[in-house]
Amino acid sequence: MTTRRLLLVNGPNLNLLGTREPAIYGSETLADVEALVTEAATAHGYEVRALQSNHEGVLIDAIHEARHDCSGIVINPGGLTHTSVVLRDALSGVALPVAEIHVSDVMAREPFRHHSYVADVAVVHVIGEGVPGYRSATERLIAHLEGR
Numbered sequence: 001m002t003t004r005r006l007l008l009v010n011g012p013n014l015n016l017l018g019t020r021e022p023a024i025y026g027s028e029t030l031a032d033v034e035a036l037v038t039e040a041a042t043a044h045g046y047e048v049r050a051l052q053s054n055h056e057g058v059l060i061d062a063i064h065e066a067r068h069d070c071s072g073i074v075i076n077p078g079g080l081t082h083t084s085v086v087l088r089d090a091l092s093g094v095a096l097p098v099a100e101i102h103v104s105d106v107m108a109r110e111p112f113r114h115h116s117y118v119a120d121v122a123v124v125h126v127i128g129e130g131v132p133g134y135r136s137a138t139e140r141l142i143a144h145l146e147g148r
C-alpha cells in the first residue's frame with residue numbers, strides 16, 4: 001500500500017521567505033508555503049512532513065528517512081539546486097518521485113542559476129510561479145503518484 005505522506009523540503013535561505021528580496025520572492029512566508037502544501041495534500045488524503053534547513057546534511061538525512069514512510073518529495077533546494085551533487089544523489093538514491101519547485105524564474109536570472117542538478121531526477125518541475133507554484137507542484141506530484 002502506498003504511504004499517503006509527502007516530504008516537503010525547503011533548502012537554505014528559504015526560512016527568510018517573506019522578507020528576503022521580496023521583489024524576487026514575494027511577501028509570503030515559509031509558514032504560508034507549508035500551509036499551502038498541507039492544504040493541497042490533505043485535499044487528496046495525503047499528510048505532509050515539512051522541513052527547512054540551511055544545512056545540506058540535515059536535508060540529506062531527512063530525504064533518506066523519507067524512504068521509510070513517504071511516497072514522494074516536494075523540494076525547493078534553494079541555491080543547492082545549482083551546486084549540490086550530494087543532494088541530487090540523495091534524491092536519486094531513495095528513488096521516490098520528486099517535484100522540484102522554484103519560486104522565482106531561475107531561467108530568467110543569472111546564468112549560474114540556469115543549471116539544476118535536481119532537474120533530471122524530478123518528475124515534476126514548477127519554476128517561476130511564485131509561492132502558488134508549491135500548490136501545483138504538490139498536485140502534480142500526487143497526480144503522478146496516483147497514475148493520473
Ligand SMILES: O=C1C[C@@](O)(C(=O)O)C[C@@H](O)[C@@H]1O
Nearest residue numbers: 013076078079102103104113
Ligand atoms: O534560494 C533560492 C531560491 C530558488 O530556489 C527559488 O525558489 O526561486 C532559486 C535559487 O536560485 C535560489 O538560490
